[in-house]
Amino acid sequence: MRQNRMLAILLGVLATLVLVVGGLSAVLLLSGKGGTSGTTTGNNAGGSGSTAASGRLRLPGTDPSTMDPHLASDSTSAEYIVEVFSGLVTISPDLKLQLDLAKSVDVSPDGKTYTFVLRDNATFHDGRKVTTDDVKWSIERAASKQLASPTAMSYLSDIVGMPEYFQGKAQSISGLEVMDAMTIRFKIDAAKPYFLAKLSYPTSFVVDRKQVEANPRNWTRKPNGTGPYVLSEWRLGERISLTANEKFYLGTPKLKEAVYLISGGSALTRFENNELDVAPLSINDIERAQDPGQALNKLYKQTPQFSISYLAFDSSKPPFDDVAVRRAMGYAIDRKKISDVTFKKMLAPASGIMMPGLPGYTTDVKTLQFDANAAKAELAKSKYYVGAPVAGKTAMPTITLTEVGGGASAGTDTQAYIDSWKNILGLNIEVKQLDFASFLADQSAGKLQMFGAGWVMDYPDPEDLIDLKFHSKSALNENHYNNPAVDKLLDEARTLADPNRRLDLYRQAEKLIIDDATWLPLYYTVAHQVVSPNVKGWIDPPMVLPRLRFLEVTR
C-alpha cells in the first residue's frame, strides 16, 4: 500500500515535470514562430510615401554596452550609434572629413575659432528641427560632471572652458557660443588641426533634450536621433533592427533595413544557410575561403583595419632601461613567419606604427626585421649578460611578459616569440596571463615590465596614435616612454597648420620611436569576411563609420 502511494507521488512529480516541459515548449515554439516569421517595421519609417529605400541586410551583431553616444567608448556600441545619431561633422567611407549636420564651417585665421552653420533640413527622427541649442545642450551634457562620460575629456577638452565645466567649476562651457538658431561658435585652446576630426566622434553627437530629460535612464531604448537610421527594435540578446530614416537630411538611405542577429551559433554556418548576408571568418574557415576552388572564395573580402597589436617595454624597469636589450628582442622575432604559421596570414606583419591608409603612412619598412645575428650583436652590446658572468656587466634580470588571457598557457604567437628569444638570445621569459580588469589595474599602477596590447584608431589622424601613446606627458603612455626629441616633434605637430609638414613630423617621431624599440609593433589587423552577392557596394572601412546608407541589398 505504502509503495503504491510512493509510486503515485513519484508519478505525480513526473507528470508535473512533463506538463511544465510541455507548456514551456509550446510557449517557446509560439514565441519562436513570432520571432522568425514576423517582419519588423520601423516605428516611423512607414507611411511617408517615399519608396526610395529598399532591401534588408542581415548582419551578425553583439549587444552594445550602451546606445548613448556620449557614454560609448567601444567599437561595438559605436557601430550602431553612428547610424542612429549624427554630429556636426563626419568621416566618409573613404576617410575624408565631411560636413554632416553643419552645412558650413568657418575657421578663423588663428585656427582657434570654428563657426558652424546648421543645415536647414536637419531634423530629429520625430521631425523636429535641429537647432544650435540642441548642439550646445548635447555637448554640455556629454561634458557634464553628472554624466561622467569616459570619453568626454579625450574628445572635448580642447574646447575653452570644458575642463572647468567637467570638474563642476563652471555653469556652462565658455568656449561654446550660440550666435543664432542656426549658427554656433566653438573656441578651442590652441590651433589644433585634428580638432574637427575629433568632433566626428560620438561624444559630440546631438541627442534630443526633451527625450533625455523625460526618461534619463531608458531613453536609449528608442532614441530620437538625427542619423540616417532609426533604432526600430532592440531585443536584448536577440536582435537589433535599424530602419531607414526616409527624411534624412543628406538624402534617403538606399538600404531600408539592417538587422543585426545577436544570438545563434557560428556566423559562417548561418551565412551558408542563408540566414546572414555577411559573416566574419575565423581561423578555422580562412583556408576554405582563400581556396579559389571553393564557392566561398568568390564572396571573400579582406580589408585592412586601423588597428595594431604590439609588445611594449617599460624602459624604467631593468633590463629594459637598456635600449640594446629591447632592440635585441626586436630583431629576434620573425613576424612574417609567425603570421604565416599561427595566424594563417590573417594578420599583416607591421611595417611601422602607423597603419596602411592612415595619413602619414608610408610603404617602406621601418620596424626591426628578423635578423638573428643582429639580435645577438645587440645583446652583446648590452650592460646585462646572459649565461656565463661577464666582468663589468650585471646578470640579466627576470623578464615577465604580461598579456590578457584566461588560460594557463601563452597565446600561440606569444609562445613563438618566447621560443625565438630563448633559441636566439638564450633569454628565459615568463608569461603571465591576467584577465582584462586585473591587467588594466596592473598596467595603470605601472607594474608591468613588458606587456602585449593593441590600439584601435578613433579618428584618422596620427595624433590619435603617436602623440597619445608616446608623448611623455600622455596619460596613455603606459610603458613610460620618454624621449625629449620625440616630445619636441609631437609638440610642434600638434598645432602645425601645414598638413604635409605636420605628417612629416609624425613620421620622424615614428622613426625615433622604432629605433628606441619601446614598442615592438607586431601586426596590423585585417578584417576577413564573406559577403552575399545580394549586397551591392559593400563597404568595410578601416574604422567605425556610418556606412549602411551607402549599401544596396537586392532581395
Place this chain on the structure above:
Amino acid sequence: MTAYVLRRLLWLPVLLLIVSFATFALARFGPGDPIAVIAGQVRDPVVIAQIRADRGLDRPIPQQYLTWLSRAVRGDLGESYAQRGFEVSELIFPRMWISAQLGLVALIIVFAVGVPLGLLAARLAGTWMDPMIIGTLLFLQAIPVMVLIPPLIWMFAVKWQLLPVGGWDGIFALYWIAGVIAIPIPNPHLYIPLVAFTLPGFVGVARLVRITALEVNLEDYVRTARSKGLSEMTVQFKHVLPNALLPLITVVGFALAGIIEGAFFVETLMGINGIGRMTFEAVTSRDYDVILATTVVFASAFVICNLIAEIVYGFVDPRVRIGGSSRS
C-alpha cells in the same frame, strides 16, 4: 511541518545577507575596476577617478554595501556598469530564463538516463557487465566539463560538421518532413552542451541507484515478491525501483547545484547566453552589481531547491517527519 518550512525560510534572508556581503567585499577588494574596463582604450586616470567618485566607489566599503542593500531590499538591484542604462534585473532575468530551460532539460535527462542505467547495473551484478558499466561510468564522471567540451566541439562540429558549434536558439527546433509536416525536435544546438552538462550528473545518479537497488534486491519483501512468482519486470518497477529512488530525492538538490556550477563552463564554452556565461562576463569586467545579483539569485535557488527536496522527502518517506511533530 509548516513551522519547519517557515523557520528555514526565515533563515534565507540571513544567509543572503552573509552571501551578499562576502561577494560585495570580495569584488571590491579584488584587483580591477569596472570603470577602467568600460572606459575603453582612452583611459584618463583623472576621468576614471571622477567617475568612481560619482558612482560612490571611493567611499568606505561598508557604506557602499549599505547603500546597495537599502536599494536591493526595495527591489532595485542597481545598474550595470558594463551595459550602462540597463537595470541589473532587466539583464539577468531573460538570461536566467534561458539557463532555467537548459537546466530543466538537463535535470530530466540526468534522471531519465541515470535511473535505468543504475537499475541495469544492479540487475547485472555479479556478471562481467556490472564492473564494465561502472568502470565506464567512473571514467566518464572523472572527465571535467572543461576538458570534455573542446574535443566534442572538435569532433562533431569542426571535423564531421554534424552539429552547430554552439549558441542558443531555443529548446526546440522544427524538423520539416518533405517540407510539409513540421515536428518539434530538440534543438541540435543543445546536443553538445547537454551531453557535457548531464554526463557527471547521470553517472552519479546511476551509481547511486545501483548501490541502493543492490541493497533493496536483498530485502525480504523482494525475495517474497519473486517467490510469489511475480515477473521480473513487476519486481523491478513495483518493488525495487520505488525503494531505490528514495535517496535520489536528496540528490536532486545536489544535482541542481552541479547543473548551476556546470552552467558556468558549458554556457561560456558553448556561447549560450545564459546566466552562467553572464556571471562569467560580469566577473571579468568587474560588473559589481551584476555579480552580486547573480550570486544572490544562485544562493537563493540553492537553498530553496534543497528545502523542496527535504519537504518531498518527508512526504515520500513516512519515517522522516521533519519539524519534530509526530503526526502519524
